[in-house]
Amino acid sequence: GENVEQHPSTLSVQEGDSAVIKCTYSDSASNYFPWYKQELGKRPQLIIDIRSNVGEKKDQRIAVTLNKTAKHFSLHITETQPEDSAVYFCAAGKGEYGNKLVFGAGTILRVKS
Amino acid sequence: NAGVTQTPKFQVLKTGQSMTLQCAQDMNHNSMYWYRQDPGMGLRLIYYSASEGTTDKGEVPNGYNVSRLNKREFSLRLESAAPSQTSVYFCASSFSSGGEQFFGPGTRLTVL
Numbered sequence: 001g002e003n004v005e006q007h008p009s010t011l012s013v014q015e016g017d018s019a020v021i022k023c024t025y026s027d028s029a030s031n032y033f034p035w036y037k038q039e040l041g042k043r044p045q046l047i048i049d050i051r052s053n054v055g056e057k058k059d060q061r062i063a064v065t066l067n068k069t070a071k072h073f074s075l076h077i078t079e080t081q082p083e084d085s086a087v088y089f090c091a092a093g094k095g096e097y098g099n100k101l102v103f104g105a106g107t108i109l110r111v112k113s
Numbered sequence: 114n115a116g117v118t119q120t121p122k123f124q125v126l127k128t129g130q131s132m133t134l135q136c137a138q139d140m141n142h143n144s145m146y147w148y149r150q151d152p153g154m155g156l157r158l159i160y161y162s163a164s165e166g167t168t169d170k171g172e173v174p175n176g177y178n179v180s181r182l183n184k185r186e187f188s189l190r191l192e193s194a195a196p197s198q199t200s201v202y203f204c205a206s207s208f209s210s211g212g213e214q215f216f217g218p219g220t221r222l223t224v225l
Binding site: 101 | 172213216219
């Protein structure tokens with residue numbers, strides 16, 4: 001089955017700096033890669049996703065890149081702000097019936113002001 | 114439009130007790146999921162229902178059963194709770210394959 005590894009487990013950055021979180025996956029058939037943000041005590045919420053027919057996707061300060069050959073994808077947050085502090089999860093799945101996702105273990109991002 | 118709702122929010126059980134966690138969505142989604150979240154382990158899929166009338170095991174199904182009652186509701190049952198089932202449980206739903214999963218607020222379960 002699919003296995004998703006996520007690094008680093010914790011990341012501290014200064015406000016205004018960039019943050020990068022990386023994930024690798026094992027199943028070459030996976031074609032859907034979402035990123036979720038979870039604030040303390042809250043539910044996970046989708047912040048951006050990418051499909052395997054696209055190499056990069058941006059949404060304001062957030063971008064995701066995908067390297068299908070190497071089977072890894074990354075989340076990039078630019079100009080970080082204190083409200084970006086949260087736990088971020090990557091996931092991988094097949095865009096087929098049922099859309100079963102496998103999640104990474106999460107990255108705790110702390111933005112210091 | 115409430116999205117995905119879960120009851121209860123908190124629950125404490127003794128070892129061996131049973132209980133059912135309820136989940137409902139009002140977004141007309143076809144697929145529903147149950148996850149557990151433990152510190153340092155991310156979200157792990159327990160069971161899912163790709164569509165009304167179907168259920169399938171996820172990564173960690175042992176000790177759990179599910180019922181897709183109708184298109185809106187998907188329940189998770191613990192028949193004989195164990196301390197290892199202490200966790201935060203999230204229900205989620207998605208419209209179709211490959212779509213965004215929307216999560217409920219979670220149920221924090223402690224088994225003593």
